[in-house]
Amino acid sequence: MLQALTESPVFEYVLVPAIKISLLLFAGVLPLITYLVLAERKILGFIQVRLGPNRVGPWGLLQPIADVMKLMVKEDILPERAIKWAFILAPCLVVGPAFVIFAVIPFGPPAAEAGSSFNWFVTDINVGVLFVVAMATIGVYGLLLGGWASNSKFSLLGGLRSAAQMISYEVPQGFAIVGPLILAESMSMVDIVEAQRTAGYWFIFPQFLAFFIYAVAGVAESNRNPFDLPEAESELVAGFHTEYSGMRFALFFLGEYANMIVISAVAVTLFLGGWLRPFPNVEALAFLDFGFLNSPGLVGLLWFSLKIFVFLFVYIWFRGTFPRYRFDQLMDLGWKWLIPLSLFNVFMTGLVKILR
Amino acid sequence: MDYVAAATNNLAYVGAVEKLVGLVVPPRASFIRTILAELQRISSHLLWLATHAIDIGAMTPFFYCFRERELILDLFEEYCGARLTLNCMRPGGLPFDLPVGWEDRCREFVSMFPEKIAEYEGLLTENRIWKKRTVGIGVLSPEQALDYGVTGPMLRASGIGLDLRKATPYEAYPEVEFEVPVYHNGDTYDRYLVRMKEMYEAARIVVQCLDKLPEGPIMAKRPRVLKAQKDSETYHAIEGPKGEIGFYITGDGTPNPDRCHVRPPSFMNLQVLPELCKGHLIADLVAILGTTDIVLGEVDR
Amino acid sequence: MAIVNRFLDKFMLLDLFAGLGITFKNMWKKKVTVQYPEERWEPAHRFRGMFRLDEDRCIKCTLCARDCPIDIVYIDWHQELNPATEKKVKVLDRFDIDVQRCMFCGLCEEACPTDPKSIWLTTKTYELATYERWTNLYVDMDELQEWHTRPDYTDREVL
Numbered sequence: 001m002l003q004a005l006t007e008s009p010v011f012e013y014v015l016v017p018a019i020k021i022s023l024l025l026f027a028g029v030l031p032l033i034t035y036l037v038l039a040e041r042k043i044l045g046f047i048q049v050r051l052g053p054n055r056v057g058p059w060g061l062l063q064p065i066a067d068v069m070k071l072m073v074k075e076d077i078l079p080e081r082a083i084k085w086a087f088i089l090a091p092c093l094v095v096g097p098a099f100v101i102f103a104v105i106p107f108g109p110p111a112a113e114a115g116s117s118f119n120w121f122v123t124d125i126n127v128g129v130l131f132v133v134a135m136a137t138i139g140v141y142g143l144l145l146g147g148w149a150s151n152s153k154f155s156l157l158g159g160l161r162s163a164a165q166m167i168s169y170e171v172p173q174g175f176a177i178v179g180p181l182i183l184a185e186s187m188s189m190v191d192i193v194e195a196q197r198t199a200g201y202w203f204i205f206p207q208f209l210a211f212f213i214y215a216v217a218g219v220a221e222s223n224r225n226p227f228d229l230p231e232a233e234s235e236l237v238a239g240f241h242t243e244y245s246g247m248r249f250a251l252f253f254l255g256e257y258a259n260m261i262v263i264s265a266v267a268v269t270l271f272l273g274g275w276l277r278p279f280p281n282v283e284a285l286a287f288l289d290f291g292f293l294n295s296p297g298l299v300g301l302l303w304f305s306l307k308i309f310v311f312l313f314v315y316i317w318f319r320g321t322f323p324r325y326r327f328d329q330l331m332d333l334g335w336k337w338l339i340p341l342s343l344f345n346v347f348m349t350g351l352v353k354i355l356r
Numbered sequence: 357m358d359y360v361a362a363a364t365n366n367l368a369y370v371g372a373v374e375k376l377v378g379l380v381v382p383p384r385a386s387f388i389r390t391i392l393a394e395l396q397r398i399s400s401h402l403l404w405l406a407t408h409a410i411d412i413g414a415m416t417p418f419f420y421c422f423r424e425r426e427l428i429l430d431l432f433e434e435y436c437g438a439r440l441t442l443n444c445m446r447p448g449g450l451p452f453d454l455p456v457g458w459e460d461r462c463r464e465f466v467s468m469f470p471e472k473i474a475e476y477e478g479l480l481t482e483n484r485i486w487k488k489r490t491v492g493i494g495v496l497s498p499e500q501a502l503d504y505g506v507t508g509p510m511l512r513a514s515g516i517g518l519d520l521r522k523a524t525p526y527e528a529y530p531e532v533e534f535e536v537p538v539y540h541n542g543d544t545y546d547r548y549l550v551r552m553k554e555m556y557e558a559a560r561i562v563v564q565c566l567d568k569l570p571e572g573p574i575m576a577k578r579p580r581v582l583k584a585q586k587d588s589e590t591y592h593a594i595e596g597p598k599g600e601i602g603f604y605i606t607g608d609g610t611p612n613p614d615r616c617h618v619r620p621p622s623f624m625n626l627q628v629l630p631e632l633c634k635g636h637l638i639a640d641l642v643a644i645l646g647t648t649d650i651v652l653g654e655v656d657r
Numbered sequence: 658m659a660i661v662n663r664f665l666d667k668f669m670l671l672d673l674f675a676g677l678g679i680t681f682k683n684m685w686k687k688k689v690t691v692q693y694p695e696e697r698w699e700p701a702h703r704f705r706g707m708f709r710l711d712e713d714r715c716i717k718c719t720l721c722a723r724d725c726p727i728d729i730v731y732i733d734w735h736q737e738l739n740p741a742t743e744k745k746v747k748v749l750d751r752f753d754i755d756v757q758r759c760m761f762c763g764l765c766e767e768a769c770p771t772d773p774k775s776i777w778l779t780t781k782t783y784e785l786a787t788y789e790r791w792t793n794l795y796v797d798m799d800e801l802q803e804w805h806t807r808p809d810y811t812d813r814e815v816l
Binding site: 047048049054322 | 676677680683686687688689690
C-alpha cells in the first residue's frame, strides 16, 4: 500500500512539492524574514555609528520573537467605515504571491546533477520566469485594496501612489528579465542557471545593464529607500498601511520583506548564477566547490544563500545612504530612463545573438 | 528663544546690556565669547543639517552630525556646566575662566572637524538625488528677501552678502580673518552650500581666536547692580546662526529694564514661507521648511 | 572631452558610489552608544546637576533666594541667642527648593558669598526622574544636605 503510494503520480507531483514548500516556508522563509528585520536594524545601526537592538538576547537575536509576539497581541482595529472584506483580504494579497514565488526558485542543483534523488527546488515549470512576473503583479492588488479599503484619505493616496510606482517599475523589470531569457533560450529557472553553467560565466557579465535596471526596479518594486515615498513617515503619514494594526500590519510588513527576498532570489538566479560558484567551468577555482562536503546540493544551497545575503545587504545599505526621490521624479526615472534603457538592452542582446 | 543656539542668544543680550550701560569688555573675555559663539554656530548648523537631511530621507547624516554635536556640547559642558541651556555670559564679561585643558580639547575638535564636514558633503553635495530634491526648490529673489527682512544664510544664498560680523563688527571679529559665502541662485541647494561653507569658516575663526587668545581679566569692573539711565535705549544685533538676532532695551533708571524686545531671525525668515512655496508640490514643502532653519522657540518666544 | 565627462558623470553614478563608500567605511568605526544602565556617562566637573546645601557654611543672607529668576528657593530663618558665646546667631528653619520648576541655571550658586559656597550644583546628579512629583521633587533642607547619600530612585519609589 505504501509502495503504491510512493510510486503514484499523486505523490510525486502533489504531495512531495506540498511538503517541500510547507517546510520551506515555515522553516526557511519565515525565520529568514523575521531575522531580516533584525539584520536591517542592526546593519542600519552600524552604518549610523550606533548599535542596533542588543537588549533582547545576545546581540538582539531574540528581538524578532519579541516583535512578532508584540504584533500578535496588539488590538486588531477595524475602522468603522472601512470596507470589511477588502480590509481583510488586502494583506493576504500582498503576502500570498510573495510566498508562492518561492515554489519556482531553485535553491540548488536538480537531482540528476546533485547525484541524489532529491531536487533542490520545489518545482520546475517551464515558464518559471513568466510565473514570477505574474505573481509579482498580483501583489499590486493587495496594496490598492489596502489603501482603498481603509476609507481614509492618506491611505487612499498612499495606496494609489504605491500601486502606480509598482506597476510603472514592473515594465523595466520585465524587459530587464528578457536579456537573460534570450541568452538562455528558455523560460525555466533551472534551465537559465544551467545555461550559465554551460556558458562558463554568470549572466551579469554580458548583461550588466540589465542587472542594474533589474536591481533599481527591484528596489522600487518593494517600496524601499530611495523609492519609499508611499510609506515614508514624513511625507504621507504611513501610506496605505496607516489604518492597519496588529497582525494585519505584521502581514504587510512581512510581505514587504518577503518581496525583498523574492526579488533578490530572482536576481540571483537570473544574473548571478543561482547555485553556481563563480566561473563554474574554470578548473583552478574548483576548491570553491567544497568537495570535501561531498554534497553538491548543499554546496549549491550555500552559494545561493551567500549571494542572497549580499543582495539583501546592498538593499539595506541603500536604505542607509540615499535620500528619497519625490514621487514625480520617481515616475520620471521609471518611464523616461529605465524603459528606454531596458529596450535598448533587449535590442542589443537580440542583435548579438543573431549575429553569432 | 533660540534653545538650539543659546550662546549667540546670550551674546546678543549681554552685548545690548553692555551697550546700554556703557561697559567695556576685556579682550580675553571678548575672544572667549567669540570662540563660544562660533562653536555654537557650528552646533546649530549641524542640527539643521541633521534634521533637514532626515526630512528629505537620508537617514545617516542625522547620526553623523549628532556625533559631532555631542563633542561640541561636551566642550560647552566643561566650560559652563550645561549643554543646551548655557548661562555662559554675563554683562561685562564671563562668569568663569576656561578650565584647564579646554583649549587643547577645543583645538583637537576643530582640527578634526573639517574632514567630518567633508564626509557630510561626500554623502550629500554631489548626490544626484539630493540635488534633484533641492535645486530650484524654494527660490527666494533678493528683492523679496529684502522686503521681508530675511537675514542670515537665507539672504546670503540669494546674492546679498550682508553679514553683521563684517558690516558692524563686534567682540573679536575685527581681529580674525574669515570669508562670508555668498551664492546667487537663492534655492535650497544654495542655502545648503552657504551653511556648509559657514561651518568651515567657523572652524577657521575658532583656530585663529585660540591662537590669539590674550591673558587678562575676564570681567570688567562693574557695579554689582547695573542701572541704566532714564529714557535711554539701545538696539544691538549680532549675526546668529539663523540670522540677525537683536535686542532692543530701554532703561528707566532702575535695575530693571523698561522694555526688552527681541528681534528673532526665525520669525522673520518664516514669513517668507508662502512665497517660497508658490509653484511647488506638497512634497517640496518638507524641503522648504527644512531650509528656512527655524526654531519655534524663537518664533513664539 | 566635456561630453565624455558629462556622460561619465550622469551614467556611471560615481556620486552615488562615493556616498555608499562613506557609509561602508563608517560601519567599521567605533560605535558611540553608551549602554546606559551598565555604563553611565560621567558629566564634566562644572556640570550643573542637583543641589547640595551645607547648613554650617550658610550665613543665611538669602542672596540665593533673591537672585533666583523663578523664585523657587524658600528660606526662613530666625535669630537665637547662643548661650555659649552670648552672640545672636541666625538659625535656618526652612530651606526648600522646588525642583519641579528649577532650570539649573546656577545663579543661586553664583550669588552665594561664602567660600567655599554653601549651596552648589555640581553634584553630577542628572537622573532626577521620579514617579511622583510632590514627594520627590520638592526638596527640603535635610534632603538637600544628604544628597550624596540619596539612593537611586528605583530603590525608593518603585516597591
